[in-house]
Protein backbone atom coordinates (compact mmCIF):
# COMPACT_ATOMS: atom_id res chain seq x y z
CA UNK A 1 0.00 0.00 0.00
CA UNK A 2 1.26 3.50 -0.79
CA UNK A 3 2.05 5.62 2.26
CA UNK A 4 -0.31 8.62 2.55
CA UNK A 5 1.39 11.95 1.95
CA UNK A 6 0.22 15.36 3.15
CA UNK A 7 1.74 18.62 1.97
CA UNK A 8 1.17 21.73 4.09
CA UNK A 9 1.70 25.02 2.29
CA UNK A 10 2.59 27.97 4.56
CA UNK A 11 4.74 27.78 7.69
CA UNK A 12 3.05 30.39 9.88
CA UNK A 13 1.58 29.29 13.22
CA UNK A 14 -1.46 27.79 11.42
CA UNK A 15 0.58 25.56 9.10
CA UNK A 16 2.94 24.51 11.89
CA UNK A 17 -0.02 23.55 14.09
CA UNK A 18 -1.56 21.55 11.25
CA UNK A 19 1.72 19.59 11.05
CA UNK A 20 1.84 19.22 14.84
CA UNK A 21 -1.67 17.76 15.02
CA UNK A 22 -1.17 15.56 11.96
CA UNK A 23 1.99 14.12 13.46
CA UNK A 24 0.08 13.00 16.55
CA UNK A 25 -0.54 16.18 18.55
CA UNK A 26 0.54 15.93 22.16
CA UNK A 27 0.99 12.12 21.87
CA UNK A 28 3.41 12.29 18.95
CA UNK A 29 3.67 10.12 15.83
CA UNK A 30 2.34 6.59 15.50
CA UNK A 31 2.44 3.82 12.87
CA UNK A 32 -0.38 5.54 10.95
CA UNK A 33 1.26 8.97 10.77
CA UNK A 34 1.53 9.98 7.09
CA UNK A 35 4.54 11.48 5.34
CA UNK A 36 4.31 15.23 6.07
CA UNK A 37 6.04 17.97 4.11
CA UNK A 38 5.67 21.62 5.14
CA UNK A 39 6.69 24.20 2.55
CA UNK A 40 7.31 27.83 3.55
CA UNK A 41 8.13 30.59 1.05
CA UNK A 42 10.02 32.77 3.52
CA UNK A 43 13.49 32.22 4.98
CA UNK A 44 12.09 31.43 8.45
CA UNK A 45 8.99 29.82 9.92
CA UNK A 46 6.39 31.73 11.91
CA UNK A 47 4.92 34.16 9.35
CA UNK A 48 3.54 37.08 11.38
CA UNK A 49 5.34 35.87 14.50
CA UNK A 50 9.03 36.71 14.89
CA UNK A 51 11.46 37.95 17.50
CA UNK A 52 14.53 40.18 17.31
CA UNK A 53 17.15 41.49 19.63
CA UNK A 54 16.49 45.12 20.61
CA UNK A 55 17.89 47.26 23.41
CA UNK A 56 19.54 44.23 25.08
CA UNK A 57 16.41 42.09 25.15
CA UNK A 58 14.40 39.80 22.94
CA UNK A 59 11.25 41.47 21.67
CA UNK A 60 8.40 40.20 19.52
CA UNK A 61 8.27 41.94 16.16
CA UNK A 62 4.67 40.97 15.39
CA UNK A 63 2.14 39.47 17.77
CA UNK A 64 3.31 40.06 21.35
CA UNK A 65 0.49 38.51 23.37
CA UNK A 66 -2.48 36.21 23.11
CA UNK A 67 -5.89 35.89 24.61
CA UNK A 68 -5.96 33.62 27.65
CA UNK A 69 -9.72 33.15 27.70
CA UNK A 70 -9.54 30.98 24.62
CA UNK A 71 -7.69 27.80 25.52
CA UNK A 72 -5.72 27.04 22.34
CA UNK A 73 -2.53 29.07 22.81
CA UNK A 74 -2.13 28.47 26.53
CA UNK A 75 -2.71 24.73 26.03
CA UNK A 76 -0.20 24.52 23.18
CA UNK A 77 2.43 26.45 25.16
CA UNK A 78 2.04 24.00 28.05
CA UNK A 79 2.09 20.96 25.72
CA UNK A 80 5.34 22.23 24.20
CA UNK A 81 6.93 22.51 27.63
CA UNK A 82 6.74 26.32 27.72
CA UNK A 83 4.26 26.51 30.62
CA UNK A 84 6.79 28.09 32.97
CA UNK A 85 7.46 30.89 30.51
CA UNK A 86 3.80 31.97 30.36
CA UNK A 87 3.54 35.52 31.64
CA UNK A 88 0.36 37.40 32.47
CA UNK A 89 -0.15 40.92 31.20
CA UNK A 90 0.85 43.28 33.99
CA UNK A 91 -1.28 46.31 33.19
CA UNK A 92 -4.85 47.02 32.17
CA UNK A 93 -6.83 49.89 30.69
CA UNK A 94 -5.63 52.40 28.13
CA UNK A 95 -5.95 56.05 27.19
CA UNK A 96 -7.45 57.70 24.15
CA UNK A 97 -6.33 60.96 22.51
CA UNK A 98 -9.58 62.92 22.38
CA UNK A 99 -9.89 66.59 21.54
CA UNK A 100 -6.15 67.08 22.00
CA UNK A 101 -5.93 65.50 25.46
CA UNK A 102 -5.48 62.06 26.97
CA UNK A 103 -8.50 60.48 28.65
CA UNK A 104 -8.86 57.05 30.24
CA UNK A 105 -10.92 54.63 28.19
CA UNK A 106 -14.15 53.55 29.87
CA UNK A 107 -13.65 50.43 31.95
CA UNK A 108 -17.26 49.41 31.32
CA UNK A 109 -17.05 48.60 27.64
CA UNK A 110 -16.99 45.66 25.26
CA UNK A 111 -14.35 45.94 22.53
CA UNK A 112 -14.46 49.72 22.89
CA UNK A 113 -18.27 49.99 22.87
CA UNK A 114 -19.42 51.63 26.11
CA UNK A 115 -22.10 49.71 28.00
CA UNK A 116 -23.55 52.73 29.82
CA UNK A 117 -23.64 56.49 29.53
CA UNK A 118 -22.13 56.76 32.98
CA UNK A 119 -18.99 55.00 31.74
CA UNK A 120 -18.25 57.98 29.46
CA UNK A 121 -17.61 60.23 32.47
CA UNK A 122 -13.84 59.90 32.29
CA UNK A 123 -13.79 61.18 28.71
CA UNK A 124 -13.33 64.92 29.10
CA UNK A 125 -12.41 65.35 25.43
CA UNK A 126 -15.57 63.65 24.13
CA UNK A 127 -17.95 66.09 22.39
CA UNK A 128 -21.24 66.70 24.22
CA UNK A 129 -23.25 65.33 21.32
CA UNK A 130 -21.76 61.88 21.99
CA UNK A 131 -23.05 61.90 25.57
CA UNK A 132 -26.50 62.90 24.27
CA UNK A 133 -26.41 59.98 21.84
CA UNK A 134 -25.53 57.59 24.65
CA UNK A 135 -28.33 59.03 26.82
CA UNK A 136 -30.74 58.54 23.95
CA UNK A 137 -29.67 54.92 23.50
CA UNK A 138 -30.36 54.26 27.17
CA UNK A 139 -33.76 55.97 27.27
CA UNK A 140 -35.21 56.15 23.75
CA UNK A 141 -33.20 53.62 21.78
CA UNK A 142 -33.34 54.08 18.04
CA UNK A 143 -35.22 51.39 16.13
CA UNK A 144 -32.83 49.39 14.05
CA UNK A 145 -32.59 45.62 13.77
CA UNK A 146 -30.25 44.19 11.14
CA UNK A 147 -31.33 40.90 9.64
CA UNK A 148 -28.31 39.59 7.71
CA UNK A 149 -24.66 40.54 8.04
CA UNK A 150 -23.94 44.28 8.10
CA UNK A 151 -20.88 46.35 8.87
CA UNK A 152 -19.97 47.09 12.47
CA UNK A 153 -20.09 50.77 11.54
CA UNK A 154 -23.68 50.53 10.27
CA UNK A 155 -24.88 49.18 13.64
CA UNK A 156 -22.88 51.68 15.66
CA UNK A 157 -23.95 54.68 13.59
CA UNK A 158 -27.62 53.62 13.61
CA UNK A 159 -27.73 53.07 17.37
CA UNK A 160 -25.10 55.38 18.87
CA UNK A 161 -24.45 58.01 16.20
CA UNK A 162 -21.33 58.98 14.27
CA UNK A 163 -19.36 60.75 17.01
CA UNK A 164 -19.20 57.78 19.40
CA UNK A 165 -18.62 55.47 16.43
CA UNK A 166 -15.62 57.23 14.96
CA UNK A 167 -14.13 59.07 17.93
CA UNK A 168 -14.37 56.40 20.61
CA UNK A 169 -15.18 52.96 19.22
CA UNK A 170 -13.41 52.76 15.87
CA UNK A 171 -9.95 53.37 17.35
CA UNK A 172 -10.32 50.15 19.37
CA UNK A 173 -12.02 47.77 16.91
CA UNK A 174 -10.38 49.26 13.82
CA UNK A 175 -7.04 49.30 15.62
CA UNK A 176 -7.16 45.59 16.49
CA UNK A 177 -8.15 44.67 12.93
CA UNK A 178 -6.16 47.39 11.10
CA UNK A 179 -9.43 48.16 9.31
CA UNK A 180 -12.46 50.46 9.16
CA UNK A 181 -15.69 49.80 11.04
CA UNK A 182 -17.70 50.68 7.93
CA UNK A 183 -16.17 47.73 6.08
CA UNK A 184 -15.69 45.12 8.78
CA UNK A 185 -18.35 42.42 9.12
CA UNK A 186 -20.32 42.42 12.37
CA UNK A 187 -21.07 38.71 11.97
CA UNK A 188 -17.43 37.69 11.61
CA UNK A 189 -15.56 40.29 13.67
CA UNK A 190 -17.99 41.23 16.45
CA UNK A 191 -20.87 38.74 16.61
CA UNK A 192 -21.84 39.90 20.12
CA UNK A 193 -22.60 43.35 18.65
CA UNK A 194 -24.85 41.82 15.98
CA UNK A 195 -26.68 39.76 18.62
CA UNK A 196 -27.14 42.86 20.80
CA UNK A 197 -28.42 44.89 17.83
CA UNK A 198 -30.94 42.20 16.91
CA UNK A 199 -32.56 42.47 20.32
CA UNK A 200 -34.91 45.42 20.71
CA UNK A 201 -33.94 48.42 22.81
CA UNK A 202 -30.65 49.89 23.98
CA UNK A 203 -27.52 48.60 22.22
CA UNK A 204 -25.38 49.44 25.25
CA UNK A 205 -27.65 47.61 27.70
CA UNK A 206 -28.04 44.62 25.38
CA UNK A 207 -24.31 44.38 24.89
CA UNK A 208 -23.76 44.34 28.61
CA UNK A 209 -25.92 41.23 28.89
CA UNK A 210 -24.53 39.48 25.80
CA UNK A 211 -21.51 37.28 26.47
CA UNK A 212 -18.89 39.02 24.37
CA UNK A 213 -15.85 36.98 25.17
CA UNK A 214 -16.28 33.81 23.26
CA UNK A 215 -18.76 31.93 21.24
CA UNK A 216 -18.75 28.24 22.01
CA UNK A 217 -19.03 26.14 25.14
CA UNK A 218 -19.11 28.00 28.41
CA UNK A 219 -16.55 25.48 29.62
CA UNK A 220 -13.98 27.25 27.47
CA UNK A 221 -14.31 30.33 29.59
CA UNK A 222 -11.45 29.57 31.90
CA UNK A 223 -11.54 32.78 33.87
CA UNK A 224 -7.79 33.24 33.86
CA UNK A 225 -5.91 36.39 32.93
CA UNK A 226 -7.04 38.11 29.78
CA UNK A 227 -3.67 38.19 28.00
CA UNK A 228 -0.48 36.20 28.12
CA UNK A 229 2.95 36.42 26.59
CA UNK A 230 6.03 34.21 26.90
CA UNK A 231 9.12 35.47 28.69
CA UNK A 232 11.18 34.42 25.66
CA UNK A 233 8.74 36.12 23.26
CA UNK A 234 5.47 34.81 21.86
CA UNK A 235 7.32 33.74 18.74
CA UNK A 236 9.46 31.34 20.77
CA UNK A 237 6.44 29.06 20.45
CA UNK A 238 7.36 28.82 16.77
CA UNK A 239 10.92 27.71 17.62
CA UNK A 240 9.54 25.03 19.95
CA UNK A 241 7.15 23.80 17.26
CA UNK A 242 9.89 23.68 14.62
CA UNK A 243 12.16 21.70 16.98
CA UNK A 244 9.34 19.27 17.81
CA UNK A 245 8.35 18.76 14.15
CA UNK A 246 11.97 18.17 13.15
CA UNK A 247 12.26 15.55 15.88
CA UNK A 248 9.11 13.87 14.55
CA UNK A 249 10.53 13.58 11.05
CA UNK A 250 8.31 16.19 9.38
CA UNK A 251 10.08 17.51 6.28
CA UNK A 252 10.38 21.27 6.80
CA UNK A 253 11.30 23.28 3.70
CA UNK A 254 11.88 27.02 4.28
CA UNK A 255 12.77 29.39 1.43
CA UNK A 256 10.68 27.44 -1.06
CA UNK A 257 7.58 28.91 -2.70
CA UNK A 258 4.73 26.73 -3.87
CA UNK A 259 3.95 27.92 -7.39
CA UNK A 260 1.19 25.55 -8.52
CA UNK A 261 -1.14 22.75 -7.51
CA UNK A 262 -2.04 20.16 -10.14
CA UNK A 263 -4.75 17.50 -9.99
CA UNK A 264 -3.87 13.90 -10.90
CA UNK A 265 -7.27 12.21 -11.02
CA UNK A 266 -5.94 8.80 -12.05
CA UNK A 267 -3.22 8.55 -9.42
CA UNK A 268 -3.19 7.17 -5.88
CA UNK A 269 -2.18 10.72 -4.95
CA UNK A 270 -4.78 13.18 -6.27
CA UNK A 271 -2.50 16.26 -6.08
CA UNK A 272 0.94 17.39 -7.19
CA UNK A 273 2.45 20.35 -5.39
CA UNK A 274 4.97 22.26 -7.47
CA UNK A 275 7.80 24.49 -6.39
CA UNK A 276 10.40 25.86 -8.81
CA UNK A 277 12.55 22.74 -8.33
CA UNK A 278 10.35 19.94 -7.03
CA UNK A 279 7.06 18.13 -7.50
CA UNK A 280 5.54 16.38 -4.47
CA UNK A 281 2.66 13.92 -4.77
CA UNK A 282 0.03 14.40 -2.07
CA UNK A 283 -3.04 12.58 -0.82
CA UNK A 284 -4.24 15.83 0.78
CA UNK A 285 -2.98 19.41 0.72
CA UNK A 286 -3.41 21.84 3.60
CA UNK A 287 -3.34 25.44 2.38
CA UNK A 288 -2.27 27.61 5.33
CA UNK A 289 -1.42 30.59 3.15
CA UNK A 290 -2.94 34.10 2.95
CA UNK A 291 -6.35 33.98 1.20
CA UNK A 292 -5.06 35.66 -1.96
CA UNK A 293 -2.34 33.02 -2.34
CA UNK A 294 -4.80 30.18 -1.65
CA UNK A 295 -7.19 31.64 -4.22
CA UNK A 296 -4.37 31.89 -6.77
CA UNK A 297 -3.17 28.31 -6.19
CA UNK A 298 -6.59 26.61 -6.01
CA UNK A 299 -8.96 29.09 -7.68
CA UNK A 300 -8.93 27.42 -11.08
CA UNK A 301 -10.49 24.28 -9.55
CA UNK A 302 -13.60 25.99 -8.11
CA UNK A 303 -15.21 29.44 -8.35
CA UNK A 304 -15.74 29.51 -4.57
CA UNK A 305 -11.98 29.10 -4.07
CA UNK A 306 -11.31 31.79 -6.68
CA UNK A 307 -13.41 34.17 -4.52
CA UNK A 308 -10.84 33.92 -1.73
CA UNK A 309 -8.76 36.34 -3.78
CA UNK A 310 -11.26 39.02 -2.77
CA UNK A 311 -10.24 38.84 0.91
CA UNK A 312 -7.75 41.70 1.16
CA UNK A 313 -4.93 42.11 3.65
CA UNK A 314 -4.13 45.39 5.41
CA UNK A 315 -0.43 46.05 5.60
CA UNK A 316 0.94 47.58 8.79
CA UNK A 317 4.23 48.60 10.37
CA UNK A 318 5.37 48.83 13.96
CA UNK A 319 8.08 51.17 15.17
CA UNK A 320 9.61 50.12 18.48
CA UNK A 321 11.43 52.86 20.38
CA UNK A 322 13.59 52.97 23.47
CA UNK A 323 13.46 56.17 25.54
CA UNK A 324 15.42 57.13 28.59
CA UNK A 325 13.01 56.93 31.54
CA UNK A 326 13.97 60.41 32.71
CA UNK A 327 13.07 61.92 29.30
CA UNK A 328 9.61 60.48 28.77
CA UNK A 329 6.74 60.42 31.22
CA UNK A 330 3.84 58.16 30.32
CA UNK A 331 0.22 58.35 31.50
CA UNK A 332 0.01 56.98 35.04
CA UNK A 333 -1.98 53.88 34.04
CA UNK A 334 -2.70 51.67 31.09
CA UNK A 335 -1.06 49.72 28.33
CA UNK A 336 -1.03 52.51 25.76
CA UNK A 337 -2.91 55.18 23.83
CA UNK A 338 -5.44 54.89 21.01
CA UNK A 339 -5.54 57.65 18.40
CA UNK A 340 -8.77 58.27 16.46
CA UNK A 341 -8.67 59.32 12.81
CA UNK A 342 -10.12 62.71 13.72
CA UNK A 343 -7.84 64.87 15.87
CA UNK A 344 -7.85 68.64 16.54
CA UNK A 345 -5.22 68.95 13.80
CA UNK A 346 -7.59 67.51 11.20
CA UNK A 347 -8.92 64.23 9.91
CA UNK A 348 -6.53 61.41 9.04
CA UNK A 349 -3.37 63.46 9.61
CA UNK A 350 -1.76 61.05 12.06
CA UNK A 351 -0.06 57.93 10.78
CA UNK A 352 0.02 56.43 14.26
CA UNK A 353 -3.13 54.52 15.20
CA UNK A 354 -1.92 53.47 18.65
CA UNK A 355 1.03 53.61 21.03
CA UNK A 356 1.79 50.59 23.20
CA UNK A 357 3.88 50.70 26.36
CA UNK A 358 5.62 47.37 25.85
CA UNK A 359 7.51 47.09 29.12
CA UNK A 360 4.46 48.08 31.10
CA UNK A 361 2.55 45.19 29.56
CA UNK A 362 5.28 42.56 29.86
CA UNK A 363 7.46 42.39 33.00
CA UNK A 364 10.24 40.47 31.20
CA UNK A 365 10.93 43.59 29.12
CA UNK A 366 11.32 45.96 32.10
CA UNK A 367 14.64 47.65 32.87
CA UNK A 368 15.63 50.26 35.40
CA UNK A 369 16.44 53.22 33.16
CA UNK A 370 14.37 53.02 30.00
CA UNK A 371 10.89 52.58 28.59
CA UNK A 372 9.90 50.78 25.39
CA UNK A 373 7.12 52.34 23.32
CA UNK A 374 5.75 50.87 20.11
CA UNK A 375 3.91 52.94 17.50
CA UNK A 376 1.46 51.11 15.24
CA UNK A 377 0.82 52.49 11.76
CA UNK A 378 -1.21 51.31 8.76
CA UNK A 379 -4.81 50.37 8.05
CA UNK A 380 -6.81 48.85 5.23
CA UNK A 381 -7.12 52.36 3.75
CA UNK A 382 -3.76 53.78 4.79
CA UNK A 383 -0.49 52.59 3.28
CA UNK A 384 1.41 55.85 3.75
CA UNK A 385 3.91 53.95 5.91
CA UNK A 386 5.04 52.01 2.85
CA UNK A 387 6.38 55.01 0.96
CA UNK A 388 8.52 56.38 3.79
CA UNK A 389 11.99 54.98 4.50
CA UNK A 390 12.75 53.81 8.05
CA UNK A 391 14.35 57.08 9.15
CA UNK A 392 11.50 59.25 7.81
CA UNK A 393 8.83 56.93 9.23
CA UNK A 394 10.48 56.95 12.65
CA UNK A 395 10.90 60.74 12.61
CA UNK A 396 7.22 61.13 11.78
CA UNK A 397 5.89 58.82 14.49
CA UNK A 398 8.23 60.44 17.03
CA UNK A 399 6.69 63.85 16.21
CA UNK A 400 3.22 62.36 16.63
CA UNK A 401 4.20 60.68 19.91
CA UNK A 402 5.60 63.98 21.20
CA UNK A 403 2.30 65.71 20.46
CA UNK A 404 0.16 62.98 22.02
CA UNK A 405 2.29 62.58 25.16
CA UNK A 406 3.14 66.32 25.42
CA UNK A 407 6.83 65.56 25.43
CA UNK A 408 9.99 66.56 23.60
CA UNK A 409 11.73 63.23 24.19
CA UNK A 410 13.63 61.54 21.38
CA UNK A 411 14.30 57.81 21.26
CA UNK A 412 17.79 56.51 21.97
CA UNK A 413 17.14 53.44 19.80
CA UNK A 414 14.48 52.43 17.29
CA UNK A 415 13.48 49.54 15.06
CA UNK A 416 11.02 49.50 12.17
CA UNK A 417 9.24 46.26 11.33
CA UNK A 418 6.98 46.21 8.27
CA UNK A 419 4.23 43.66 7.76
CA UNK A 420 3.14 44.16 4.14
CA UNK A 421 0.66 41.26 4.36
CA UNK A 422 -0.50 42.43 7.81
CA UNK A 423 -3.99 41.29 8.71
CA UNK A 424 -6.81 39.88 6.56
CA UNK A 425 -9.94 42.02 6.42
CA UNK A 426 -13.23 40.30 7.19
CA UNK A 427 -15.63 42.42 5.16
CA UNK A 428 -19.43 42.12 5.18
CA UNK A 429 -20.39 38.69 3.81
CA UNK A 430 -17.09 37.12 4.92
CA UNK A 431 -18.70 34.14 6.69
CA UNK A 432 -20.49 33.09 3.52
CA UNK A 433 -17.36 33.36 1.37
CA UNK A 434 -15.51 31.22 3.93
CA UNK A 435 -18.23 28.61 4.29
CA UNK A 436 -18.46 28.11 0.53
CA UNK A 437 -14.70 28.02 0.04
CA UNK A 438 -14.25 25.43 2.79
CA UNK A 439 -16.97 23.22 1.29
CA UNK A 440 -15.42 23.50 -2.18
CA UNK A 441 -11.97 22.70 -0.80
CA UNK A 442 -13.13 19.59 1.03
CA UNK A 443 -14.69 18.21 -2.15
CA UNK A 444 -11.25 18.50 -3.75
CA UNK A 445 -9.12 16.97 -0.95
CA UNK A 446 -7.83 20.42 -0.04
CA UNK A 447 -8.03 21.83 3.49
CA UNK A 448 -8.00 25.53 4.35
CA UNK A 449 -6.34 26.87 7.49
CA UNK A 450 -5.09 30.21 8.71
CA UNK A 451 -6.04 33.69 9.79
CA UNK A 452 -8.17 34.43 6.72
CA UNK A 453 -11.12 32.35 7.90
CA UNK A 454 -12.29 32.10 11.50
CA UNK A 455 -10.28 34.64 13.46
CA UNK A 456 -6.99 36.47 13.20
CA UNK A 457 -5.73 36.03 16.77
CA UNK A 458 -3.08 33.45 17.62
CA UNK A 459 -5.50 31.15 19.53
CA UNK A 460 -7.88 31.12 16.54
CA UNK A 461 -4.98 30.34 14.16
CA UNK A 462 -3.74 27.52 16.39
CA UNK A 463 -7.30 26.18 16.51
CA UNK A 464 -7.64 26.46 12.74
CA UNK A 465 -4.33 24.68 12.09
CA UNK A 466 -5.02 21.89 14.55
CA UNK A 467 -8.54 21.38 13.15
CA UNK A 468 -7.01 21.11 9.65
CA UNK A 469 -4.51 18.53 10.90
CA UNK A 470 -7.26 16.53 12.61
CA UNK A 471 -9.44 16.60 9.52
CA UNK A 472 -6.51 15.44 7.39
CA UNK A 473 -5.72 12.48 9.64
CA UNK A 474 -9.38 11.43 9.61
CA UNK A 475 -9.72 11.68 5.84
CA UNK A 476 -6.50 10.23 4.49
CA UNK A 477 -7.14 8.02 1.51
Ligand SMILES: Cc1cc2nc3c(=O)[nH]c(=O)nc-3n(C[C@H](O)[C@H](O)[C@H](O)COP(=O)(O)OP(=O)(O)OC[C@H]3O[C@@H](n4cnc5c(N)ncnc54)[C@H](O)[C@@H]3O)c2cc1C
Pocket residue numbers: 009010011012013014015039040041042045046047048049061062063064065066067256257258259288289290293316318419421422423449450451452456457458459461
Ligand atom coordinates in the same frame (compact mmCIF):
# COMPACT_ATOMS: atom_id res chain seq x y z
C1 LIG B 1 1.71 43.29 13.22
C2 LIG B 1 0.84 42.20 13.77
C3 LIG B 1 0.57 42.15 15.12
C4 LIG B 1 -0.24 41.13 15.63
N1 LIG B 1 -0.47 41.08 16.97
C5 LIG B 1 -1.18 40.04 17.48
C6 LIG B 1 -1.30 39.87 18.89
O1 LIG B 1 -0.72 40.63 19.68
N2 LIG B 1 -2.03 38.82 19.35
C7 LIG B 1 -2.63 37.92 18.50
O2 LIG B 1 -3.29 36.98 18.97
N3 LIG B 1 -2.51 38.05 17.15
C8 LIG B 1 -1.80 39.07 16.63
N4 LIG B 1 -1.64 39.19 15.28
C9 LIG B 1 -2.28 38.20 14.40
C10 LIG B 1 -1.53 36.89 14.30
O3 LIG B 1 -0.16 37.05 14.59
C11 LIG B 1 -1.67 36.31 12.90
O4 LIG B 1 -3.02 36.34 12.48
C12 LIG B 1 -1.15 34.88 12.83
O5 LIG B 1 0.18 34.80 13.29
C13 LIG B 1 -1.28 34.39 11.38
O6 LIG B 1 -0.78 33.08 11.27
P1 LIG B 1 -1.02 32.25 9.94
O7 LIG B 1 -0.16 31.05 10.00
O8 LIG B 1 -2.47 32.03 9.73
O9 LIG B 1 -0.56 33.21 8.75
P2 LIG B 1 0.89 33.78 8.44
O10 LIG B 1 1.64 34.03 9.66
O11 LIG B 1 0.64 34.93 7.51
O12 LIG B 1 1.60 32.59 7.65
C14 LIG B 1 1.34 32.30 6.30
C15 LIG B 1 2.63 31.79 5.72
O13 LIG B 1 2.41 31.37 4.36
C16 LIG B 1 3.61 31.63 3.65
N5 LIG B 1 3.34 31.60 2.21
C17 LIG B 1 2.66 32.51 1.48
N6 LIG B 1 2.64 32.12 0.18
C18 LIG B 1 3.29 30.95 0.10
C19 LIG B 1 3.59 30.04 -0.97
N7 LIG B 1 3.18 30.28 -2.24
N8 LIG B 1 4.32 28.94 -0.71
C20 LIG B 1 4.73 28.65 0.56
N9 LIG B 1 4.47 29.48 1.62
C21 LIG B 1 3.75 30.60 1.39
C22 LIG B 1 4.03 32.99 4.17
O14 LIG B 1 5.39 33.24 3.90
C23 LIG B 1 3.71 32.87 5.66
O15 LIG B 1 4.83 32.47 6.42
C24 LIG B 1 -0.81 40.18 14.75
C25 LIG B 1 -0.54 40.24 13.38
C26 LIG B 1 0.29 41.23 12.88
C27 LIG B 1 0.60 41.27 11.40
